[in-house]
Amino acid sequence: VPDVLFPVLHGKYGEDGCIQGLLELMNLPYVGCHVAASALCMNKWLLHQLADTMGIASAPTLLLSRYENDPATIDRFIQDHGFPIFIKPNEAGSSKGITKVTDKTALQSALTTAFAYGSTVLIQKAIAGIEIGCGILGNEQLTIGACDAISLVDGFFDFEEKYQLISATITVPAPLPLALESQIKEQAQLLYRNLGLTGLARIDFFVTNQGAIYLNEINTMPGFTGHSRY
Numbered sequence: 001v002p003d004v005l006f007p008v009l010h011g012k013y014g015e016d017g018c019i020q021g022l023l024e025l026m027n028l029p030y031v032g033c034h035v036a037a038s039a040l041c042m043n044k045w046l047l048h049q050l051a052d053t054m055g056i057a058s059a060p061t062l063l064l065s066r067y068e069n070d071p072a073t074i075d076r077f078i079q080d081h082g083f084p085i086f087i088k089p090n091e092a093g094s095s096k097g098i099t100k101v102t103d104k105t106a107l108q109s110a111l112t113t114a115f116a117y118g119s120t121v122l123i124q125k126a127i128a129g130i131e132i133g134c135g136i137l138g139n140e141q142l143t144i145g146a147c148d149a150i151s152l153v154d155g156f157f158d159f160e161e162k163y164q165l166i167s168a169t170i171t172v173p174a175p176l177p178l179a180l181e182s183q184i185k186e187q188a189q190l191l192y193r194n195l196g197l198t199g200l201a202r203i204d205f206f207v208t209n210q211g212a213i214y215l216n217e218i219n220t221m222p223g224f225t226g227h228s229r230y
Contacts, residue, residue, distance in 0.1 A: 016042035032199040033220040041218040089117035129208035134188040149174035
């Protein structure tokens with residue numbers, strides 16, 4: 001019997017509470033967030049709703065299901081927020097199934113791609129700015145790492161960029177004013193504590209040129225490849 005298991009399994013089944021529930025049924029100790037926190041953070045829609053109650057903003061988002069995706073509702077969202085938008089699975093990891101859409105001609109193809117990963121999909125207004133990550137370690141006492149920043153020549157930080165860094169560069173510490181970095185760390189710690197995260201996590205934000213902060217996602221088991229940010 002192992003002393004402890006380190007489930008370095010990123011994304012579906014590894015980061016959504018499934019493997020955590022199995023380990024608990026087997027009474028095996030493991031590293032990282034428990035079932036409820038893992039499942040909640042994988043469900044981006046629920047995560048953003050709870051973050052909003054803490055005063056933490058997210059990009060304007062529309063939730064669609066395989067059975068309720070009225071074109072008129074989608075059209076109204078686009079009229080209100082414009083292009084570009086991101087279409088992404090509500091529950092997936094490593095940026096799988098995400099498409100950046102800049103006009104209506106690509107809309108249906110992007111929805112089909114996203115729905116291949118689950119029954120619910122998000123349409124999200126693109127935030128012009130930089131992506132910032134904040135790594136946290138611990139339980140009672142937390143160690144909050146320096147923020148990192150992702151720079152891209154074009155496109156977005158998709159699966160290929162995350163694991164190959166073709167044009168992306170990651171800068172640590174992020175080139176942020178101290179007051180802004182402090183604000184990001186405060187929001188990250190608030191989320192970590194209030195959502196019941198344990199062990200470790202990386203909390204990702206978008207920061208606009210005007211200094212506005214928007215929650216992107218929480219990785220309850222960050223990637224641990226040679227290119228990963230945690």
